[in-house]
Amino acid sequence: MMPEFQRPRGTRDFGPEEMAKRQFVESEMRETARLFGFGEVMTPTFESTDLFIAKSGEDIVGELYAFEDKGNRNIALRPELTASVMRFYVNEMQSLPKPVKVFYYGNMFRYERPQAGRYREFFQFGAELIGAPSIEADAEVIALALATLKNIGLEDVVVRIGHLSILQSILDRTTISESEKRECRRIIDKGEIDKLKSILPDDAINELNMLFSNPDKVSSVLNTYPGVDYLRQLLNRLKAYGFTNCTVDFSVARGLDYYTGMVFEIDAPSLGAEKQICGGGAYKLADLFGGQEVNSTGFAFGFDRIILALENSEVEVPKQMLNAYILPIGDSARLPATEILMKLRNAGISTDMDLMGRNMSKAMKYANNIGAQKVIIIGEKELTEESVTVRDMKSGEQELVSISKIVQFITGCLN
Numbered sequence: 131m132m133p134e135f136q137r138p139r140g141t142r143d144f145g146p147e148e149m150a151k152r153q154f155v156e157s158e159m160r161e162t163a164r165l166f167g168f169g170e171v172m173t174p175t176f177e178s179t180d181l182f183i184a185k186s187g188e189d190i191v192g193e194l195y196a197f198e199d200k201g202n203r204n205i206a207l208r209p210e211l212t213a214s215v216m217r218f219y220v221n222e223m224q225s226l227p228k229p230v231k232v233f234y235y236g237n238m239f240r241y242e243r244p245q246a247g248r249y250r251e252f253f254q255f256g257a258e259l260i261g262a263p264s265i266e267a268d269a270e271v272i273a274l275a276l277a278t279l280k281n282i283g284l285e286d287v288v289v290r291i292g293h294l295s296i297l298q299s300i301l302d303r304t305t306i307s308e309s310e311k312r313e314c315r316r317i318i319d320k321g322e323i324d325k326l327k328s329i330l331p332d333d334a335i336n337e338l339n340m341l342f343s344n345p346d347k348v349s350s351v352l353n354t355y356p357g358v359d360y361l362r363q364l365l366n367r368l369k370a371y372g373f374t375n376c377t378v379d380f381s382v383a384r385g386l387d388y389y390t391g392m393v394f395e396i397d398a399p400s401l402g403a404e405k406q407i408c409g410g411g412a413y414k415l416a417d418l419f420g421g422q423e424v425n426s427t428g429f430a431f432g433f434d435r436i437i438l439a440l441e442n443s444e445v446e447v448p449k450q451m452l453n454a455y456i457l458p459i460g461d462s463a464r465l466p467a468t469e470i471l472m473k474l475r476n477a478g479i480s481t482d483m484d485l486m487g488r489n490m491s492k493a494m495k496y497a498n499n500i501g502a503q504k505v506i507i508i509g510e511k512e513l514t515e516e517s518v519t520v521r522d523m524k525s526g527e528q529e530l531v532s533i534s535k536i537v538q539f540i541t542g543c544l545n
């Protein structure tokens with residue numbers, strides 16, 4: 131039978147096991163961001179559509195979940211968070227001491243063609259560093275992204291760093307219009323270099339091809355480009371942070387977005403087509419939103435793709451365990467069992483109790499199924515002795531433990 135209601139296309143449900151994994155990764159990410167001195171922010175799930183148009187141009191509307199609300203306002207579900215964070219910064223954070231270092235985690239919405247690793251509702255974890263000199267900010271932000279991936283155990287990644295000034299200076303030497311330049315960036319971002327032929331003259335395309343295929347030679351051939359020396363210094367700083375796995379790639383163009391200088395992307399090769407797990411770079415948005423011009427650098431992780439990449443790798447994400455499962459035998463055991471249940475929970479020991487009146491063997495099977503470490507059996511015989519039987523689910527060993535010592539006993543076993 132077909133269920134009556136289906137999830138909207140491109141959305142997902144997450145069960146407890148999936149959520150435990152996601153929450154583990156999420157908390158490692160938060161922890162790393164805090165280690166780096168970033169603080170968490172949260173902004174609304176929807177914004178004025180104009181905000182996203184101001185940042186990314188009219189073309190963005192095709193990708194948005196946008197609608198008119200009952201007060202005739204043009205509203206869009208957020209497709210990303212940099213625009214919201216910078217709006218927040220301009221409205222309320224400009225007078226804070228610099229730099230402002232913030233991070234976020236949340237769901238984003240894009241009207242895309244769903245496929246593996248590409249959804250209409252997906253999650254991003256990202257950070258923005260606002261108001262520091264650009265090379266310092268760029269290094270710190272890339273280092274945060276790399277340290278985060280390291281801490282969650284995803285080490286098989288490719289980091290590609292580019293600089294838009296180089297691409298820009300090649301485009302500026304042609305006579306094409308600003309909108310054609312944007313189109314070129316979009317095409318290069320998608321890796322469809324062949325399509326440039328209809329827009330760019332041959333010599334510009336040749337220059338780009340050389341640039342994209344031979345980044346290591348760039349220093350000798352193209353030293354005149356201002357971004358080259360900058361990237362060299364940036365790589366040096368990243369080395370001091372302990373990250374030596376960054377490569378230079380001038381084909382990183384970041385599509386529609388409002389980037390100005392350094393841009394970077396991180397891929398997880400195991401993911402195939404949708405392998406990009408992070409995009410970021412330096413941008414200037416504050417002035418566009420009515421504030422003072424300020425250097426900013428940020429990145430966004432595709433959280434869902436990182437989860438997929440972790441599933442492809444050997445990384446063990448700790449399974450959520452239940453510390454104890456209580457089995458009251460007979461009705462008279464229920465109330466004392468409830469008291470023990472709450473004593474354990476109040477002591478921070480995750481504990482569940484049989485609610486189904488299962489017998490011993492079925493209860494053991496169930497406890498095994500939910501991953502309980504200990505089963506606490508409370509029967510009439512035990513109660514007359516002010517005790518319970520504690521069974522270790524791994525070894526099968528059983529022990530009689532006095533009720534007055536039960537919290538201490540279980541705590542001791544868990545350490």
Ligand code: ATP
Pocket residue numbers: 210240242247248249250251252253254384385404406407408409410430431432433434435
């Ligand atoms: P793509 O080129 O894959 O569409 P993008 O350049 O649009 O990516 P960004 O806007 O930079 O992506 O977002 C940062 C990250 O968010 C991406 O690297 C990707 O991992 C993830 N991401 C983007 N769109 C989706 C989506 N529809 N579903 C899942 N993850 C996504």
Ligand code: MG
Pocket residue numbers: none
């Ligand atoms: Mg996209």
